[in-house]
Amino acid sequence: QVQLVESGGGLVQAGGSLRLSCVASGRTVSRNTMGWFRQAPGKEREFVAAISWSGGRPDYADSVKGRFTISRDNAKNTVYLQMNSLKPEDTAVYYCAGKRSSGGSSNVDDYDYWGQGTQVTVSS
Numbered sequence: 001q002v003q004l005v006e007s008g009g010g011l012v013q014a015g016g017s018l019r020l021s022c023v024a025s026g027r028t029v030s031r032n033t034m035g036w037f038r039q040a041p042g043k044e045r046e047f048v049a050a051i052s053w054s055g056g057r058p059d060y061a062d063s064v065k066g067r068f069t070i071s072r073d074n075a076k077n078t079v080y081l082q083m084n085s086l087k088p089e090d091t092a093v094y095y096c097a098g099k100r101s102s103g104g105s106s107n108v109d110d111y112d113y114w115g116q117g118t119q120v121t122v123s124s
Contacts, residue, residue, distance in 0.1 A: 001027075002024055004097070004098060004113055004114065004115035005022070005116070006117060006118040007020070007021050007022075007023075007118060008020040009119045009120045010120070010121070011123065012121070012122055012123070014086060014087055014088055014123065016122070017082070017085075019081070019082050020094055022036075022078065022079040022080070023078050024079075029079075029098050029113075030074035030077070031102055032099055032101075033052055033098070033099040033102055033104055034050065034051055034070075034079040034099075035047065035070075035097045035105075035106075035111060036048040036050075036070060036079075036094060037094070037097055037108060037111075038090075038095065039092055039117075040091060043092075045095065046061065047061050047107075048061055048064055048094070049081060050105065052104060053074070053102050055071065055074075057104070061106070064083075064090075067083065068081060068082065068083050069081070069082040069084075070082075079096060081094070083120070086120075086122045090120060090122050091121050092120060094117060094118050094120050095114055095115055096114070097111035097113060097115070098112065099112055100112045100113075
């Protein structure tokens with residue numbers, strides 16, 4: 001079983017930056033596709049970004065392209081989400097997720113492992 005723990009959330013002004021981290025334990029996730037999702041109050045959980053096991057061909061939601069960067073360090077079993085030029089509409093709980101398989105996906109239902117989430121609040 002894989003446990004995912006996110007950190008790095010907080011309160012930031014619009015235009016600011018945050019870096020989220022997700023550490024996996026239990027077993028290595030170096031061969032798994034990993035992703036970030038977010039959920040704002042009253043809304044469904046939505047895809048933010050995903051990265052393959054090799055780190056190549058990251059995928060992003062249109063709403064964050066050019067502002068967010070997903071990366072991973074397989075030696076540390078850690079995935080990151082660098083968030084720049086933050087907007088109030090980025091406010092949400094951000095979740096780290098992992099797939100058992102290596103294929104890419106933006107579908108919530110395709111992910112098998114989930115963290116507890118970290119709150120990101122962007123003030124205007």
